[in-house]
Amino acid sequence: MKLRYKILFIAIALIGLSSCKDFLEKVPDTRVYLVNLDQLEQLLVTAYTQTNYAALGELSSDNVIDTNSPSEDGMRYNYSSYNQYDEQIYAWEDVTLDISDSDTPSGIWNGCYAAIAAANAVLEKLGEFETEGAIEGEAITANDRARMDAIRGEALMIRAYHHYILAQIFCMPYSGPQKSATLPGIPYATKPETELDPKYDRGTLQQTYDNIENDMLEGLKYISEDFYEVPKYHFNIAASHAFAARFYTAKREYEKVIEHANASFKGTKPEAMRNDFWDKDFYDLDNGARYYTSVDRPGNYMMIDTYSTWLRRWGHRFWTAREGLRGSIGGPGPSWENCKFSYGSGKNKEEWSMMPCFMNSFLSSSAHSEYGAIFLGTCWEQFEYTDKIAGIGYVHMIRPEFTSQDVILLRAEANLFLGNVDAAFEDLYLWNHDHLKLDSTANYNMVELTKDLIVKFYNEDYQRRRDYTKFGIMKEFHIDEICPCEHPMTPEIEPYMQCIQHFRRIQNIHMGNRWFDIKRYGFSITHKMGINRVITLEVNDPRYAIQIPNEVIGAGLEPNPRPTPVVYQSMPVTRDARIVNN
Amino acid sequence: MQNHSVSVSGGTDKGSFYTSASVMTDPGWYKSSRVERYTFNANAIYNLTDRIRIKILNSDSFRDQKAPGTLSQNVDVVSGEVRRDFDINPYSFALNTARTVDPNQRYIRNYTTFNIFDELEQNYIDLNVTDLKFQGELNIKPIVKQDQSLEFNVLGSMRVATTEQNHYVLDNSNQAMAYRAGINPDNAIIRSSNSYLYTDPDVENALPETILDKGGMLFYTKNNNKSFTFRASGQYMKDFGHGNHLINLYAAMEAVRFDRFSESFNAWGIVYANGNLPFTNYKLFKQMQEENGSYYSVGEYHRRDMAYIANANYALLGRYILNGTLRYEGSNQMGKTSQSRWLPTWNVSAAWNIHDEPFFQNSAISKKAITYAKMRLSYSLTAESGPTSMANAEALYYPTRPWRQELDTYEMGLALSGLGNTELTYEKKHEFDLGIDLGFLYNRINLVFDWYVRNNFDLIGLIRTQGVGGDTNKYGNVAEMKSHGVEFTITSHNIEPKHRGDFAWDTDLTFSYTNTEITKLQSRSRVIDLVRGSGFPLEGYPHRAIFSIPFAGLDAHGMPLCIDENGNVSNVGLNFQEFEKLDFLKYEGPVDPTFTGGFGNNFSFKGFHLNVFMTYAFGNKLRLDQTFGAGYSDLTSFTKDFKNRWVLPGDEMVTTIPAIASRRQVYSNTYLGYAYNAYNYSTERIADGGFVRLKEISLTYDVPTRVISHLRLTTASVKLAATNICLLYADKKLNGQDPEFFNSGGVASPNPKQFTLTLRLGM
Structure with a gap:
């Protein structure tokens, strides 16, 4: 009798203790453990930032104006800002009003570092596979090895690119090896974070750029298109070299810019640019935007899909209007000065010149300076529903991040600084030629670019004579003060540089990249705000480095220095400042 | 509402059984809210020998419920509005619809006709809940002696609960x-603005078209929960000295296996009017x-949960009792990693039966004054695993399908949804409790009193990090909270009946007081x-x-003003997203009441029982x-507050209700x-939550035995x-609003006033 109970008791105890490890190792849900190369490839699908620096860059730049400030004829509008923090960005103040929106500095910071975290997880796992010499218990094959190299190449490019974007936004522009060693960089993340609240060091700007360069060069060695399902949403070969060309332009290493630009063209000239887009007429705006950002366009090297409400600023307080519009897509240029458009009648009639190809791609049928305009290729949103019936979901904006047109302007700049004016002109000519909208050229007299046109148009006297100075097309370059280089700026190349910065401003409209150009060229820009506030950003202003997110400062990371105290100038209030209702 | 139940029980010393079945039907407290419930319970005990007992238990229930068709709500954080699309909850509809709107008329909503009664008939949810439980228990007592006993218990149980929800949206809803709307009947203006229509992006210059040409929808969801529980325990009791040294040892292990499978399915284009014929448009899938x-x-x-429990209890002279418990629990929620898997907790307690002390019995205090006195002390460490979403002891990856512009560019992806946190641990609590139980006047008045101090630590909270690892907003064990409170219950038999049927009066009073304070929390909240x-x-x-x-x-001009985050008087509201400057806000108080309790009186006389029960907080x-906004539509209902609003200049001196x-x-x-909106959230729009509620009055009559025996x-x-x-x-500011009800729309409805007649017959 007693023995039976003992056996029973022991049996119960054994059931209890034996299988308990397996029992508690059941995976609770659909989470995935990284064990094979498919999963690493899949993780890299989401390792591209989902936040968009367009709003931050544009609002900081000279492409956007405040419609609440009086226009030339004293007109003020009472549009509200789409987000209240837009006002802080526009005034180059620390953003404190919102830290949850994806368009804020916090959003950019989180988006880029989250992408880097995924890349670091992949790189760590690849290292584990290498040391084990096996994947899922099976020896690594030659094909595995090729795939592992391709994965490593992509992960390194991702890590380099996102740190580069962070450095462009939150640091001063690259200022040569000496000065950059004294400027704060951004923390360079190289391994997955496993603690709750680790503290990081910003390092110097030079260290940040060195790290980016190392990762980029290492990544370029391995990058391959053999294993991508959708190459244009990944760092393919053309996009990787386009990034390298952009990086070396920022570092002013012009020989390397040309080398990588050519590598991205896979020759000396791009296979295609945008001509097919400009040639097409779109009546439905969605169609036009989808065409521009489609993977089928050969000029698109890489697209990044982001969440952003940047487009919704249209019709609000800050947008590309007045001089922001006339100095970029909606204003005169060397080859399209005679393409005249007008809007309204009588006293309210406005006449201006602009590139005719943009006419069909504006959201508004006019490019009236007070109404502003949108170029839908670089600024359009599409909706993804998470709950169709409740109408909840995500707003997507696709960034054509690397394009052949952007690279050709980078190459023009490099050629110019290397003293090769003819080659630079040829690239500018190509860019201009691409925009000749064939069927409307006849009507609007847009012509092929010539050197004479450039020299004539980008001339201060000429601008003043034609009353263009108020548009601020031409800027004062301080590129050698920002970053000394063995190929300095000279008066001979100045008109061409003016042309390049103007074309780049048009090329990258609404994308935020203008802000990076302003910083590296050393421009001083002015924002008029509200009734009478005028804020000027001086050359090499500490505010070139946008303040790191508020909560990150709170967590102990060193903030960017700010000028103290900020003194604002006031302009006289025009007597007849009228308020116009929206 | 009707509830019918039948139960039968019986047995011998070899076994006993109990069976019951019940039906409950409730036609509902508002339109479209019917409930029916059927239950069955059976329970059998077999005494194989006098030392082995088997118990088999079965419990089944099925609930069939109807509810108005409703969708989940979402909050706009910028303006602070809560909205639901297609909300037809009759309670919120009645509350929020202008009195100028005739409920029997047809109006336009979502570009098409709408009438609340029609819609409730055309758009409803059928909810079926099935719950089955099977349990077997084996009880063995190898030792049964006067001063020593040993007992083993093995329990196995299985439970299946299935919830099926069918949301029917009929053809003409x-x-x-x-x-x-806009397509059928054709209307170009509606067509271009109706966001429920589809525009094919692959067709250049396409016109919006419908993806639901005919019929309605069926949204089906099903949840299937299956759980197995296995528990084995042993208990040993030994008396070393005629009740002077009593030891009780208990050990148990428990394993719970729980699996949930859920599925949802949306059927579009069911023509309900025509034999539920599927009439699906392929563009819907596109x-x-x-x-x-x-x-x-x-x-x-x-x-998967496992727990090992050990407990020891020692009683000295029947007066001093010492108790200690150890628990060692583990779960699979962290996944394959063994980190943060196991959790040890403990508890020690002591009790002192003062009334049994010789000095007490010999003391001057008479037995009548204090009949019973006991003191209890306990100190424990308990812990919880925190919310189930906190499972990132190591990095979490989930499969995802990122949105892409073109259908042929979709790729499968993995998303890093949580960074690893090697410091993750359980939420813990230290609790100290002091209790006194007293009985007066031969236990006619009883008092149970408790005072406790709790110290919660390692609570999961938000922490803002530097974000270099990929996330600035992390959750970790960073918060601490302490609380203390008092609870007591007084039970008094005011008038005790001398004979059966005489007048009797009992009173119960419960009282509890809690005070909590968050002592550490890093997160910064928004306004x-x-x-x-x-x-x-x-x-x-x-x-x-x-x-x-x-x-x-x-x-x-009667516009509301408030103090904004910079301390200025503002007529443009303020930034609701502000999270730094919060000092300008006025602290009003806790949302949860600090004092709660109940007061009950029971009167009996000759088979009549009157019960009056009140609650308070x-x-x-x-x-x-x-209720206030910058603009109102014709459909807005205005509350009585608007009567006293600002109408003429000068009114701002006498009223605080904006124009x-x-x-x-x-x-x-x-x-x-x-x-x-700032006004809606201002010091003007706050009320005191205190209330005294007459919760229940009931009168019961027990039919005399001599009548029923016939x-x-x-x-x-x-x-x-x-x-x-x-x-x-209740606070007058509430204007009749229920202080215990927080309206979130949807199927939420306040506590209804209920009158129930119950007839209970036993055979």
Whole structure:
């Protein structure tokens, strides 16, 4: 009798203790453990930032104006800002009003570092596979090895690119090896974070750029298109070299810019640019935007899909209007000065010149300076529903991040600084030629670019004579003060540089990249705000480095220095400042 | 509402059984809210020998419920509005619809006709809940002696619970018609603005078209929960000295296996009017794919828990009792990693039966004055695993399908959804409890009193990190909270009956007081979180605290003014997303009451029992409903508050209720909407949450045995009960609003006033 109970008791105890490890190792849900190369490839699908620096860059730049400030004829509008923090960005103040929106500095910071975290997880796992010499218990094959190299190449490019974007936004522009060693960089993340609240060091700007360069060069060695399902949403070969060309332009290493630009063209000239887009007429705006950002366009090297409400600023307080519009897509240029458009009648009639190809791609049928305009290729949103019936979901904006047109302007700049004016002109000519909208050229007299046109148009006297100075097309370059280089700026190349910065401003409209150009060229820009506030950003202003997110400062990371105290100038209030209702 | 139940029980010393079945039908407290419930319980005990006992138990229930068709809600954090599409909850409809709207008329909503009664018939949810439980228990007593006993218990149980929900949206419901408004009947203006239509992006210059040409929809969801529990325990008791040294040892292990499978399916284009014929448009699938949606989803969740428990109890002389418990629990929620898997907790307690002490019995205090006295002390460490979403002891990756513009560019992806946190641990609590139980006047008055101090630490909270690892907003064990409180219950037999049927009167009073304070929390909350009615945690304040925006009067035009985050008087509201400057907010109080309790009186006389029960709560604050806005539509219902609103200049001296803004005022102040929302969240729109409620009055009559014995019944009673009768006290500002009800729309409805007649017969 007693023995039976003992056996029973022991049996119960054994059931209890034996299988308990397996029992508690059941995976609770659909989470995935990284064990094979498919999963690493899949993780890299989401390792591209989902936040968009367009709003931050544009609002900081000279492409956007405040419609609440009086226009030339004293007109003020009472549009509200789409987000209240837009006002802080526009005034180059620390953003404190919102830290949850994806368009804020916090959003950019989180988006880029989250992408880097995924890349670091992949790189760590690849290292584990290498040391084990096996994947899922099976020896690594030659094909595995090729795939592992391709994965490593992509992960390194991702890590380099996102740190580069962070450095462009939150640091001063690259200022040569000496000065950059004294400027704060951004923390360079190289391994997955496993603690709750680790503290990081910003390092110097030079260290940040060195790290980016190392990762980029290492990544370029391995990058391959053999294993991508959708190459244009990944760092393919053309996009990787386009990034390298952009990086070396920022570092002013012009020989390397040309080398990588050519590598991205896979020759000396791009296979295609945008001509097919400009040639097409779109009546439905969605169609036009989808065409521009489609993977089928050969000029698109890489697209990044982001969440952003940047487009919704249209019709609000800050947008590309007045001089922001006339100095970029909606204003005169060397080859399209005679393409005249007008809007309204009588006293309210406005006449201006602009590139005719943009006419069909504006959201508004006019490019009236007070109404502003949108170029839908670089600024359009599409909706993804998470709950169709409740109408909840995500707003997507696709960034054509690397394009052949952007690279050709980078190459023009490099050629110019290397003293090769003819080659630079040829690239500018190509860019201009691409925009000749064939069927409307006849009507609007847009012509092929010539050197004479450039020299004539980008001339201060000429601008003043034609009353263009108020548009601020031409800027004062301080590129050698920002970053000394063995190929300095000279008066001979100045008109061409003016042309390049103007074309780049048009090329990258609404994308935020203008802000990076302003910083590296050393421009001083002015924002008029509200009734009478005028804020000027001086050359090499500490505010070139946008303040790191508020909560990150709170967590102990060193903030960017700010000028103290900020003194604002006031302009006289025009007597007849009228308020116009929206 | 009707409830019928039949139960039968019986048995011998070899075994016994109990079986019952019941039917409950409730036609509902508002339109479209019927419930039916059927239950069956069976329970059998077999004594194989006098030392081995088997117990088999079965319990089944099925519930069939109807509810108005409703969708989930979402909150706009910028302006602070809560909205639901296609909301037809009759309670919120009645509350929020203008009295000028005739419920029998047809109006236009979502571009098509709408009538609330029609819609409730055309758009409803059928909910079926099946719950089955099977349990077997084996009990063995190898030793049964006077001074020693040993007992083993093995229990195995299995439970299946299935919930099926069918949301029927019939052919002619407003929700279905909205998907073809503008197409059928043809109307170019509606067509171009109706967002429920589909525009094919692959067709150049396509016109919007419908993806629901005919019929309606069926949204089906099913949840299947299966759980197995196995528990084995042993208990040993030994008496070393005739009741002077009593030892009780207990050990147990428990394993629980829980699996949930959930699936949902959306059927579009069911023609209900025509034999449920499927009439699906292929473009629906194209659109779904383009929007990264899906017409079905399948989910799974698995939970495995193990626990080992050991308990020792020692009683000395029957007066001093010492108790200690150790628990060692583990779960699979962290996944394959063994980190943070196991959790040890403990408890020690002591009790002292003072009334058994010789000095007490010999003391001058008479047995009559204090009959019973006991003191209890306990100190424990308990822990919880925190919310189930906190499972990132190592990095979490989930499969995902990122949205892409073109259908052929979709790729499968993995998302890093949580960074690893090697420091993750359980939420813990130290609790010290001191209790005194007293009985007076031969236990006619009893008091149970408890005082406790709790110290919660390692609580999961938000922490803002440097974000270099990929996330600035992390959750970790960073918060601490302490609380203390008092609870007591007094039971008094005021008048004891001398004989059966004489007048008797009993009184119960319960009281509890709790005070919580968050002592450590890094997160910085936004204004919108702090002023909303649901409350929010903030360091230095109670668990859920509510704040108000300081109201600064009305301006000369009747527009509301408030103090903004910079301390200025503002007529444009303020930034609801502000999270740094919060000092300007006025702390109102906790959302949860600090004093709660009940007061009950029971009178009996000759088979009649009268029960009067009241509940009370004090110490909390309530946010009033958001009734004010910069603009109102024809369908808005206005509360009585509007009677006293600002109408003429000068009224701002006498009223604090803002004017209805004119169109001109709305246009010239683009932030007026913020100002009105700030008013909704201001010091003006807060009420005291304290109340005294007459919760229940019931009168029961037990039919005398001599009457029922004629009817071959053993018991019979009639009971008439009224619940939620009225509020005896509540803040006047509430204007009749229920202080215990937080309206979130959807199927939420306040506590109904109920009258119940119960007839109970026993055979």
